[in-house]
Amino acid sequence: MKKSMMLHSNLFKNVNRGFIMVAAVSGGLFLGGQQQASAATTPAPVEINQGFAHTTVGNTKKYVSLTFDDGPSPTLTPRLLKILKKYNVPATFFEVGYNVKAHPATSRLVLKYGHTIGNHSWNHPDLAGMSMRSAKSQISRTDKVIYKATKTKPKYIRPPYGSITHAEIKAFNRPIIQWNVDSLDWSYLNAARTANHVVATTHGRSIILMHDIHATSVAAVPSIIKRLRAKGYVFVSLDKQFNGNLKHGYQYFGYGDYRK
Ligand SMILES: [Zn+2]
Incomplete structure (x- = not known):
């Protein structure tokens, strides 16, 4: 209990440090707004995501992170990558081992973008419903096939259905990424309804769950990006959302919502 509280306070300390920086920037932006004629008061934009150079932070803490599960798909994932590039949005792809085995070049493309x-x-x-030995094998086989395809080890684990035991969380030794906005894209299979649902259920900092194996989900992405941006949301990587402070032994449902 004590240990977990300590971790909490450490996380918040780091978060606060991040906020001080943002607050300073937004203070500058506010001044700039009051004196629009003076270019000198406009601060330089803050780059928040290497490789996504045009994303800047103003007076906002409304970070959202897109995540796409169950791929890679050789047709839909590349289509999605082009859309994300067009809108300059980073994402995390939770890939299934047997799909990586079938489409390793698509996994490489995800990293290339x-x-x-x-x-x-x-x-x-359902990892929670199987033996530890089988669950470990599910993760290690997938690690290996992703490494074979991309020469990198996956940074995070997302259990299918969000289903995982405390013992597995401990054993897997990596941050477990859950979500707090479920697009339900698989149940709608309709781009407009998927987009409407995501936009209506995103409040504050969010991890948004979608799937890059449905054409309708990919088609929903431009509308989701445009409408959430219009509401002041900033699309960031999970690393940025959590200030690079995601820890193994925890599952993360959203910013400020993480459990052992
Ligand atoms: Zn899944």
């Missing part, structure tokens, strides 16, 4: 790859098990079982 500057995104992050996570481990979503080998063939999408």
